[in-house]
Amino acid sequence: MIMNRAFIVLLNFLFLFTVWTGCEKSHSTQTQTTTLSSFMPLFKQPPAEFNTTPFWVWNDEVTREKIDTQLQEFKSQNINSIMIHCRPGLVTEYLSQEWFDLHKYALDKAKSMDMLLWLYDENGFPSGYGGGHVQREMPESANQAQGLSLETKPSISPKDLASFLVLEKRDNAFEPVNEIPESRKGEFYLIDKVFPTAKERMGGHPYPDLLIPGVTETFIELTMPGYEKHLGSDFGTHIPGIFTDEPHIKPPDRMSVRWTPPCLQNSS
Numbered sequence: 001m002i003m004n005r006a007f008i009v010l011l012n013f014l015f016l017f018t019v020w021t022g023c024e025k026s027h028s029t030q031t032q033t034t035t036l037s038s039f040m041p042l043f044k045q046p047p048a049e050f051n052t053t054p055f056w057v058w059n060d061e062v063t064r065e066k067i068d069t070q071l072q073e074f075k076s077q078n079i080n081s082i083m084i085h086c087r088p089g090l091v092t093e094y095l096s097q098e099w100f101d102l103h104k105y106a107l108d109k110a111k112s113m114d115m116l117l118w119l120y121d122e123n124g125f126p127s128g129y130g131g132g133h134v135q136r137e138m139p140e141s142a143n144q145a146q147g148l149s150l151e152t153k154p155s156i157s158p159k160d161l162a163s164f165l166v167l168e169k170r171d172n173a174f175e176p177v178n179e180i181p182e183s184r185k186g187e188f189y190l191i192d193k194v195f196p197t198a199k200e201r202m203g204g205h206p207y208p209d210l211l212i213p214g215v216t217e218t219f220i221e222l223t224m225p226g227y228e229k230h231l232g233s234d235f236g237t238h239i240p241g242i243f244t245d246e247p248h249i250k251p252p253d254r255m256s257v258r259w260t261p262p263c264l265q266n267s268s
Contacts, residue, residue, distance in 0.1 A: 111234075125201065148192070154185060210247060
């Protein structure tokens with residue numbers, strides 16, 4: 001058992017060493033590390049691009065003084081790569097001029113401390129709604145049903161016709177029920193629309209339907225140009241990338257199935 005564990009540890013070590021040397025060869029600006037003696041110390045103090053990258057949570061009023069203090073705290077823990085991640089509680093106006101000025105200040109400060117700065121594409125999570133700007137620009141992205149629920153009943157009454165769709169199973173076929181003068185027994189399937197609800201963690205907004213044409217384009221147009229304008233010259237260098245957090249097309253609740261009206265309207 002001990003020999004097996006030692007063999008597994010050795011294989012993992014050799015794998016990491018191979019990955020490291022391969023990555024080093026792809027960065028012409030860095031000194032290549034190809035010997036075991038030069039590789040081992042890097043476990044204790046890895047370069048920024050291989051360093052842990054924790055969330056740097058912005059969830060209150062962001063100031064230059066807080067940026068200075070918090071970056072220094074990261075640096076004191078040998079953390080040389082951080083990711084801005086705004087969360088519920090944010091006071092500074094999202095995507096405002098002040099917002100981008102603070103990002104530029106944080107970037108310049110990180111650069112002076114030999115730190116990498118990752119960006120985040122949302123205010124809260126999941127990504128895709130632009131902190132509520134998408135819903136304001138495209139109300140139809142969040143005010144329509146995004147799911148369908150199903151209820152089976154052995155009998156129905158006229159009030160059940162308020163459902164989006166009522167079907168009756170007869171033999172091996174389903175027939176729509178459009179009117180009923182009184183209660184009737186049978187095998188009925190009631191289908192109702194399910195609408196998204198506002199989420200506190202999303203700033204009080206419902207999540208938009210990403211399948212509606214134009215929603216993703218609107219999100220990108222509202223979110224990305226400001227970062228490109230103020231920070232674009234450092235994309236790919238001091239800013240390795242932009243994090244996105246689980247954009248999805250899940251139904252509004254666990255008891256419904258996904259439904260996007262425009263997709264059905266545009267189908268032939």
